[in-house]
Every structure is written in structure tokens, then in C-alpha cells.
Amino acid sequence: MELIFRGREENEINEIDEELRDHFTTAEANGESVDDIIQQPVKSYADNFAKEMHLSRGIYKFAFSLLIFLLALSIIPEMFDANFQISLMFLFKIGFFIISFIVSLYVLKYLLMHYLDSKGAYIGSALWFMFLFLCYLGMNYLVKHHPLALLWQPTTRTSIILGLICWVTCTIYFLVVKHKLSAIALAIICAPSIIGMLATGKNYGSHYTMISLILILIGWFLFSAISGWITFRKRKE
Template sequence: MNKRAEDFLTKLKLELIFREREEDEINAVDEELRDHFATAEKNGENVDDLIQQPVKSYADRFAKEMRLSKGIYRFAFSLLIFFLALTIIPSMFDAHFQLSLIFLFKIGFFVLSFILSLYVLKFLLMHYLDSKGAYIGSAIWFMFLFLCYLGVNYLVKHHPLAVLWQPTTRTSIILGLICWVACTIYFIGVKHKLSAIALAIICAPSIIGMLATGKNYGSHYTMISLILILIGWFLFSVISGWITFRKRKE
């Protein structure tokens, strides 16, 4: 099968995956079309009319008859909860935690950038597949988001604008513990134990320091750990996503 037909099938699979269709049905469609292309190529038939069709319109033919799967978006939602937990919960163990307009903007920015990242990744995969363009584009995009996150975090610390609520240290610790326990239970429930462990590693220094002394001894370590884990998690996601993509393509 020629490269154009192979790329068409790969894009079709990606389109159906992003439409939340069941993986076994996607593979069945892929195998059927592969047999069709292989037979046509063997008989010297031209399949350009099929390959030149827009992938989205061709996917419409199958999507309506296929079962919905929440796998990819359930994973994306769990990943969003994980990153939000890393962003919010450690700051609640800070002795100077306060709810400000910039803090709310930080949360909104994080959610919006996460959703936008899904569309950016889909665009890169659909246009560049597994070529260098997809990796370079992804690296540039996530580096941009990371720098924006550092900038917003700086504003939260030094220019919070209007402070809506500044809880006592005791209240902040209690709320932080409640959120931490709730997120841990959720991650264990959805079988994302690595997320629960990473969150515990991030929060542990500040939790121990504040419970023991009432002061914030872990803020610098927490920030360093947060940055390292975010970078590590991003690299892990890219590598595991690339491996999964290659397996599905094969």
C-alpha cells in the first residue's frame, strides 16, 4: 500500500479516535479499508478518488454507525484534574495563600489552555502525523504554555490585584487536606495511581512543615518539584503517546 493511502488511513483513525469511537470498531474499519486498498492496488485500480476526499466527511460515513467510547476524554479529564490539583493544592499549604482575581484568572487560563492544547495536538497530528513537524510544533506550543504559566504564577505571588478571600493558616490547611484526599481517592478510583503518588510528592514537604510548625517550610521545594514533575509528566506523555500512536498505526 502506498504512502498516500497509509496516511489517509492514519488520519481517518485519528479522526475517529477524537470523535470518541470504540477502538475495536475503529480497527475493524481500518482493516476493511486496508484490504480494499490492497486489493485495488493488486488489481491496478486507482483509489485516488477515495484518498482525495476530506477525512472528516469520510469519517461521517462510519461515525454514525459506531459506538461511543469515553476513553480518550475520560483520560483527558483525569489529566486536567491532575494538573489543576498540582496548580491549586500545593498553594493552599502556603502560609500566605489568598484567593485573588489573578488566582482565579490562573485557574481559568489553565483550563482554557488545556482544552486548546487538545485541538492543537489534533491539528498537528492530522497535518503532520508522526513527522518532525508534529514534534517541533508540540514542543514550541508547550514551551509557550509553560512560560505563560510561570508568568501567571509570578503575577499571583506579586501582583494579585483584588484579594477576595484570605483564610487563616488553619483553614487553608484543612481545605488543602480535603482537596488532596478527594483528588487522591479520585485518582485511585480511576486507576491513575501515578497521579496520586506525584500529587503526594508535591504536597508532602509543605504538609509536614505546616502541620509540625504552622509555617511554610516547603514552598521552594514544592515549586521546584512541581516544575520537575510537570516537565517529567510532559515527556512521559509525549513518549507514551508516540508509542501508542506507532502501535495503532502498525
């Protein structure tokens, strides 16, 4: 886990793991002591393989793509709303989203490092993400009903053009990094509003968009939790 959160790829970690296991096997066969390795702190020993943190690889590369995906789901559908506007609370919402995502990585690391495969890790993760989800719904409510200060309200035409540009840009990015499911999910969320706005110029499908967004986020969290648990169990076996 320490190597994962230092940005190492899975194949690199597997190679280090196999090398370490071979070393233990050889030492045991020769009657040699491995206390110097076992008693060494994990972080200190990990410095031998990954002293520097790589933010452009491994889990951080995936996390960045995930952040782009969640931000796109949160912002782009709203651009196809005839009432789209950028307010001070809207900026607070984006800032909260980014900060909470970064904090979640540290929370996830703490839970996995301290509880690993115990129920505490699953319960803690579930409670944390439920809390964030409720905060997200609360921020959406504040944006709509208590915007604080209106900074910019584009015309319907401008809003549609910006939404299409952002949608196409994100779709291209997801295809380049081979996250096709993210591109498909974004298309499913945006399609009703795009078609309705282009056809009538009215706020069409906003309720469907919000319901779809909530269902996809819940589905994504469940899918990630189940797939992560299955993957971890297989690696453990």
C-alpha cells in the same frame, strides 16, 4: 486521528481500521475501484462511523483526567502554604489554565492532522508547550506579586482542611479511573507541605514544592512525548 478526536476508543478504531483494510484487500483482489472512498474527505468519511462527538470517552476522558491532575498540582500544594489566598489574579490563572488546555487539544489535533510523523509536529508541539509553561510561570509570578484584588484569605486551619479535602477527593478520583501515577505524583508534591503544616503550622517546604512541581511537569511532558512517539511508531509499523 479524526476518529480519536471524536472520542472513539482505540479498540473501536482498530476494528474500523481492520474492516477498511479488508475491504481494500477484497476490492483489489476482485479488480474493483475504491476511488469513492479514497477521494472522499476524511471528515466526511468519518461521519459514517462517528458522526457525533463523545466528550466522555476516549481522548476526552483522558484529557479531563489530565486537566484535573494538572489543576490539582497547581492549586492543592498552595493550600498548604500559610500565605494562601484567593485573589482576582488567582482566578485569572485558573481560567487561563483551563482555556489554554482546551486550546492545546485543537493545536495538537492540527499538528497531527497536517504534519503527522514529520519533524514539524514534534517541533510545533515542543514550542507550544514551552510557551504554555513559560506563561504558567509568569501567571504564578503575577499571582504572588500582583494579585490585583484580594477576594478571600482563609485562616491557616481552614486552608489546611480545604487542602486535605481536595487532596483526598482527587486521590480517590485518580484511583477510581485507574490513574495511580497521578495519585502518587500528587502525594509526592503535597507531602512535605502537609507534614510541615500539620507539625508546625508554618509555611514549610514551599520552595521544595515549587521545584518538585516544575520537575514533575517537565518530566511528564517528556514522558508523554517519548511514549507517544514510541506508540505511534509501533502502530505505523
